[in-house]
Amino acid sequence: MYADTSTLPLARPTIPATLPIAAVILWLGALFASATPWLNQLDPIAILSAFWTFNPDQYASVLAHYSWAPRVSIAMLIGCGLGLAGAVTQQILGNPLASPTTLGVEAGGQFGVTVATLFAPGLLAFSPDLAAIGGGLLAIGLVIALTWRLGFSPVTVILAGLVITFFLGAMNMAFLLLKGEWLGNLYIWGAGSLVQNNWGPFMDLWPRVLVLAILMLLLMRPLQLLQLGQASASSLGARVGLIRVLALLLVVLMSTTVVSRVGVVAFIGLAAPVLARLLGARTLGSRLLWSTVMGGGLLLLADTLAHWASTWGDGSLVPTGTTTALIGGPVILLALQGLRNTHHMPGQESSPAGFQPKRRSPVIISGVIVTLLLATIVISMGWSPGLDGWNWTPISQWHEAWVWRGPRLLAATLAGVALGLAGTLIQRMTGNPMGSPEMLGISGGAALVMVMIVLSGLEVGRAGQLGAATLGAAAALGLLILLARKHRFAGNQLLLGGLALYVFMDAGLRLVMASGGTVAAQLLNWMYGSTWLTSENEAFGLMAFIVLICGLLCLVVRPLTLLPLGDTSASALGLPVAKARLLLLLVAAVLTASATVVIGPLSFVGLIAPHLARVLGQQTVGRQMIVAALVGGLLLAAADYLSRIVVYPGQLPAGLLAALVGGVYFLWGLSRHGRA
Known part of the structure; x- marks a missing residue:
C-alpha cells in the first residue's frame, strides 16, 4: 500500500x-x-x-x-x-x-x-x-x-x-x-x-x-x-x-x-x-x-x-x-524506477524447488513434432475450400497450388522457428520464463522502424526492411537492458520496461489507423502477420537466413548454460560475460527482426514455444532450443492454414490468429500461477 x-x-x-x-x-x-x-x-x-x-x-x-x-x-x-x-x-x-x-x-x-x-x-x-x-x-x-x-x-x-x-x-x-x-x-x-x-x-x-x-x-x-x-x-x-x-x-x-x-x-x-x-x-x-x-x-x-x-x-x-x-x-x-514488488513474477517459484517435468527423449519428441508439422504441411497444401466446396488437391497438382499456398506456409513456418529460438535465448539469458520478443518490446522496436519506413514512403526492399527491423529490435533491447540494469535485470522490471517500449509501437499503430488509405491497410495487414504478402523469393531468402543463424547458434549453447550460474561463477569458468550477453542480444534481435518482417510484431509464439519445449521434458539448452524451434514452426504453420480457411473466402492474418491464442495462453498462465 x-x-x-x-x-x-x-x-x-x-x-x-x-x-x-x-x-x-x-x-x-x-x-x-x-x-x-x-x-x-x-x-x-x-x-x-x-x-x-x-x-x-x-x-x-x-x-x-x-x-x-x-x-x-x-x-x-x-x-x-x-x-x-x-x-x-x-x-x-x-x-x-x-x-x-x-x-x-x-x-x-x-x-x-x-x-x-x-x-x-x-x-x-x-x-x-x-x-x-x-x-x-x-x-x-x-x-x-x-x-x-x-x-x-x-x-x-x-x-x-x-x-x-x-x-x-x-x-x-x-x-x-x-x-x-x-x-x-x-x-x-x-x-x-x-x-x-x-x-x-x-x-x-x-x-x-x-x-x-x-x-x-x-x-x-x-x-x-x-x-x-x-x-x-x-x-x-x-x-x-x-x-x-x-x-x-x-x-x-x-x-x-x-x-x-x-x-x-x-x-x-x-x-x-x-x-x-x-x-x-x-x-x-x-x-x-x-x-x-x-x-x-x-x-x-x-x-x-x-x-x-x-x-x-x-x-x-x-x-x-x-x-x-x-x-x-x-x-x-x-x-x-521506484517500483517495489513484494510478489514473485508469474512463472517464478518462491523457492528453488519448482515443478520439473519428466525428462523425455529429444529424438522421440522431435520426431512427433516433425510428424505433426509434415501432416500440417500436407493438409495445408492439399485440403482446402474452393468455389465448389472443400476438395483435395492431388500431389501431382501441388506445383500449381504452390504459388498460392507454398510461400506463405514456408515463411510462416520459418518465422515460427525464428521466434521459438529467440524466445528460448531471451528466457535463458534473463532467467525469466515469461520473457519473449513480444513481451520485452523487441518486436515492437522492429515494428516501429517498419512503420516509420512505410509512412516516410521509402522504397528499401525486403533486405532493407530486414536490416532496419534488426536495428530497431537491437535498439529496443539495448535500451531495455540499460533501463533494467539498476534492478539487476529483475524479471518484473524487464517485462514492464518492455511493455512500456511497446507503447511507442501502439502510438504508431494509432497514427496508421487514423491516416486511412491503401498504405494504412497494407501496413495493418503486415503488422498482424498477413503471410499472403510473402513472395517465393522472400520465403527462400528467409530460409537461407534462418539456416545460417541456426549454424551460429551452436556457439551460444555454452554461454546459455553458464550464465544462469551468475556472473561471478560464469567468469570463473572462463566465460567473458559482457561479450556473451552482447552476442546473445544481437542473435535474439536478428531472429526477432527476421520473423517480425514476415509475421508481424505480436504473435506470442516466442513466449509459448520455449514453455511447451520445457513442458515436453527438454531441460538442457540445446534440447530446448531444438524443440522450441520445431514447436514454433508447427504453431505458425497451423495458424497460417487456419487463417486461410476459418473465414473463407475472407482471410485472417496468421499472426493475428496466433496472437489471440497466445494472449489466452498468457492469461491462463497468470491464473494458473494464482491458483498455485
Whole structure:
C-alpha cells in the first residue's frame, strides 16, 4: 500500500511549492500553445471570449467559437476526469502503475463499441455509453479474476491489464480486417480524436463527468482507510471489498463514458497521478486534487501537439491518442524506477524447488513434432475450400497450388522457428520464463522502424526492411537492458520496461489507423502477420537466413548454460560475460527482426514455444532450443492454414490468429500461477 502506519509522520504533509507552480506552468503553457495559431487572426480578448460568444461578421471568430473553444474545453474536461480516475484506481489497488489504460478498461470500452456497431447498432442509437461500459466491465473483470488470488500484486495486475489490452486490441483488429467497410470510420475515431464542430458533445458530457467525480470524492474517506491495509481497514468497520467494487465501477463509468465519445486517449490516467506524486502530492486528498488538475493540462497539451502535427504534416489527421501514447511510455519507465514488488513474477517459484517435468527423449519428441508439422504441411497444401466446396488437391497438382499456398506456409513456418529460438535465448539469458520478443518490446522496436519506413514512403526492399527491423529490435533491447540494469535485470522490471517500449509501437499503430488509405491497410495487414504478402523469393531468402543463424547458434549453447550460474561463477569458468550477453542480444534481435518482417510484431509464439519445449521434458539448452524451434514452426504453420480457411473466402492474418491464442495462453498462465 501507499503508507506504512508504523512510519507515519506526526505532522500533516505539506504541499511543496513546486507542485502548484508546475500546474500553473502546464496549464498556461498548454492554453497559450493551443491559442497561438489564432493570434494572427483574432486579438487576445476575442480569443478568450470565443468560449461564450462570437462575432457573426468575422469567420475566424465563428470558427474559434464552434471548433477551437469546444476542443479546448472537452480536452480539459476529459483530462481532469481521467486524471481523477487514475488516482482513484491507484489508491484502490495500492499500485503506482495502475490506471484505466493499464487495466484494459479503455481497450474494453472500444471493444464494446466495436461489437455493438457490428451486432447491435440499435444499442448505440439508444446510448453509446452502455456498449462501452459493458466492454470496460468485461476487461476489469478479467483482470480482477486473474489477479485477486495474489492480492492484486502490482506487477501481475499491470501485466494482466496490458495483455488484456493487447488481446482486445487484436480482437478489434480482426473485426476491422473482416468488416473494414463498416468499421473504417470507427477506427479513425478509436485512435482518439478531440476534433469538435459544436458545443453539443461538451454540453452532453460535462454533467456526467461532474456527477461521477462527486461520487468518487464521496468515497475519499473510505479509500483513505485502504492505506492502513485490508486487515486494519476491516477492523475499523470498513467493508473493503464493497469499497473497491464501488470505486472500480465509478472508474469504469468515467473511462468508458469518455471512450464512447472521443475514442482512446491513453495513459492520461497514468501520467497525471504519477506526475502529481513526483511533484510532492502525498496525502490522498492532494493526490486526487492535483491528479485532476494535471490531467486536464496534460491532455490539452497532448491535443495541441496532435493538432500542430496535423497542421505541419501533409494534412492527414494525427490523433490525440498518438501523442498521449507517446507520453505513456516514458511515464511507465519513470514510475518503474521506484517500483517495489513484494510478489514473485508469474512463472517464478518462491523457492528453488519448482515443478520439473519428466525428462523425455529429444529424438522421440522431435520426431512427433516433425510428424505433426509434415501432416500440417500436407493438409495445408492439399485440403482446402474452393468455389465448389472443400476438395483435395492431388500431389501431382501441388506445383500449381504452390504459388498460392507454398510461400506463405514456408515463411510462416520459418518465422515460427525464428521466434521459438529467440524466445528460448531471451528466457535463458534473463532467467525469466515469461520473457519473449513480444513481451520485452523487441518486436515492437522492429515494428516501429517498419512503420516509420512505410509512412516516410521509402522504397528499401525486403533486405532493407530486414536490416532496419534488426536495428530497431537491437535498439529496443539495448535500451531495455540499460533501463533494467539498476534492478539487476529483475524479471518484473524487464517485462514492464518492455511493455512500456511497446507503447511507442501502439502510438504508431494509432497514427496508421487514423491516416486511412491503401498504405494504412497494407501496413495493418503486415503488422498482424498477413503471410499472403510473402513472395517465393522472400520465403527462400528467409530460409537461407534462418539456416545460417541456426549454424551460429551452436556457439551460444555454452554461454546459455553458464550464465544462469551468475556472473561471478560464469567468469570463473572462463566465460567473458559482457561479450556473451552482447552476442546473445544481437542473435535474439536478428531472429526477432527476421520473423517480425514476415509475421508481424505480436504473435506470442516466442513466449509459448520455449514453455511447451520445457513442458515436453527438454531441460538442457540445446534440447530446448531444438524443440522450441520445431514447436514454433508447427504453431505458425497451423495458424497460417487456419487463417486461410476459418473465414473463407475472407482471410485472417496468421499472426493475428496466433496472437489471440497466445494472449489466452498468457492469461491462463497468470491464473494458473494464482491458483498455485
